Amino acid sequence: xxxxxxxxxxxxxxxxxxxxxxxxxxxxxxxxxxxxxxxxxxxxxxxxxxxxxxxxxxxxxxxxxxxxxxxxxxxxxxxxxxxxxxxxxxxxxxxxxxxxxxxxxxxxxxxxxxxxxxxxxxxxxxxxxxxxxxxxxxxxxxxxxxxxxxxxxxxxxxxxxxxxxxxxxxxxxxxxxxxxxxxxxxxxxxxxxxxxxxxxxxxxxxxxxxxxxxxxxxxxxxxxxxx
Amino acid sequence: xxxxxxxxxxxxxxxxxxxxxxxxxxxxxxxxxxxxxxxxxxxxxxxxxxxxxxxxxxxxxxxxxxxxxxxxxxxxxxxxxxxxxxxxxxxxxxxxxxxxxxxxxxxxxxxxxxxxxxxxxxxxxxxxxxxxxxxxxxxxxxxxxxxxxxxxxxxxxxxxxxxxxxxxxxxxxxxxxxxxxxxxxxxxxxxxxxxxxxxxxxxxxxxxxxxxxxxxxx
Numbered sequence: 001x002x003x004x005x006x007x008x009x010x011x012x013x014x015x016x017x018x019x020x021x022x023x024x025x026x027x028x029x030x031x032x033x034x035x036x037x038x039x040x041x042x043x044x045x046x047x048x049x050x051x052x053x054x055x056x057x058x059x060x061x062x063x064x065x066x067x068x069x070x071x072x073x074x075x076x077x078x079x080x081x082x083x084x085x086x087x088x089x090x091x092x093x094x095x096x097x098x099x100x101x102x103x104x105x106x107x108x109x110x111x112x113x114x115x116x117x118x119x120x121x122x123x124x125x126x127x128x129x130x131x132x133x134x135x136x137x138x139x140x141x142x143x144x145x146x147x148x149x150x151x152x153x154x155x156x157x158x159x160x161x162x163x164x165x166x167x168x169x170x171x172x173x174x175x176x177x178x179x180x181x182x183x184x185x186x187x188x189x190x191x192x193x194x195x196x197x198x199x200x201x202x203x204x205x206x207x208x209x210x211x212x213x214x215x216x217x218x219x220x221x222x223x224x225x226x227x
Numbered sequence: 228x229x230x231x232x233x234x235x236x237x238x239x240x241x242x243x244x245x246x247x248x249x250x251x252x253x254x255x256x257x258x259x260x261x262x263x264x265x266x267x268x269x270x271x272x273x274x275x276x277x278x279x280x281x282x283x284x285x286x287x288x289x290x291x292x293x294x295x296x297x298x299x300x301x302x303x304x305x306x307x308x309x310x311x312x313x314x315x316x317x318x319x320x321x322x323x324x325x326x327x328x329x330x331x332x333x334x335x336x337x338x339x340x341x342x343x344x345x346x347x348x349x350x351x352x353x354x355x356x357x358x359x360x361x362x363x364x365x366x367x368x369x370x371x372x373x374x375x376x377x378x379x380x381x382x383x384x385x386x387x388x389x390x391x392x393x394x395x396x397x398x399x400x401x402x403x404x405x406x407x408x409x410x411x412x413x414x415x416x417x418x419x420x421x422x423x424x425x426x427x428x429x430x431x432x433x434x435x436x437x438x439x440x441x442x443x444x445x
Contacts, residue, residue: 104317104360127394
């Protein structure tokens with residue numbers, strides 16, 4: 001019997017190694033798998049490269065991982081926010097490397113990795129600082145920039161419900177990067193509010209098919225905890 | 228020069244958004260446009276974090292931390308609205324599926340280059356978000372900005388001095404004193420705020436303007 005569910009958060013993040021590239025879902029704190037991040041902090045892996053839309057909010061979740069000095073590089077689109085003081089301080093002190101990627105290119109590069117593509121040509125960023133030194137091509141009268149896939153060793157994502165085959169559904173705008181990151185990591189680890197029996201999730205509405213998910217851990221009512 | 232207030236600017240932009248449009252409103256001033264969209268028009272608001280059919284702010288106490296807009300403020304979803312992941316959301320933006328996006332700007336050049344993401348100042352932490360995708364991907368890019376900076380320099384310039392968001396991407400600029408189109412023939416003043424003259428406007432802007440033949444007062 002295939003059972004991708006694991007009993008504890010500790011088990012869920014086991015094996016994440018020093019120097020790993022880890023995708024973390026979420027847009028701000030919506031969809032951020034805060035419990036998995038806390039477990040990763042406790043687990044101790046360091047020198048991580050993190051892929052996220054932002055660079056942490058307040059002092060929790062991703063910000064706490066940064067504060068614990070476990071991250072050497074962050075790949076994101078929007079690090080600076082009203083409450084990104086942890087990142088801001090590390091960045092200004094030169095203690096974290098930033099690769100700034102336009103948000104759509106971040107998504108497309110993650111999708112390219114998940115889909116097995118060697119690279120993409122994207123119009124986004126053409127003629128800007130963020131495309132400096134990159135190969136460009138004119139296709140059908142429009143300018144494009146060559147961008148390479150972003151893949152990860154692990155993805156930590158948050159979903160609403162999952163089953164033992166790893167099928168997932170999400171909640172509202174917490175879906176954001178979860179489904180695409182799940183496709184682009186060697187090991188995708190999903191925290192869910194509830195693990196349901198196989199067959200409970202309507203196959204017509206499953207958003208992430210289990211093939212993209214290796215571990216599922218239940219953390220109770222994640223929505224209440226996000227508030 | 229007579230100047231529109233923030234709300235009047237938002238109302239002015241809202242007037243030009245037709246029923247059935249798929250629209251993305253940028254963070255900041257453009258977000259205000261939503262408050263002035265006529266209720267009788269069905270307009271689909273898109274939010275980059277994965278919403279289509281975005282509604283107003285919820286009643287106090289009804290906020291849901293997993294139902295937010297691109298500015299991370301609580302919103303609601305209309306009946307018929309949908310959620311989707313970031314790949315689909317940016318396909319909508321980059322793939323030419325949005326009819327209109329409204330963005331703020333530091334500067335716009337005479338040929339429609341947009342600078343709105345980074346001042347390039349020493350110590351400034353850059354953040355780009357979805358601005359570059361909207362700039363290249365929406366069918367029409369509207370900019371909403373004051374004509375002048377706080378220190379009185381024109382934000383309409385020959386060439387942007389700030390780092391670019393997109394090249395030649397802006398179609399129309401709604402300022403506090405006039406509405407100006409970016410055309411292959413240069414900048415064309417579509418509309419002057421009541422009481423303002425073309426000559427006065429031209430004196431403030433260091434690039435040549437033309438007056439549209441059928442300009443109406445706002």
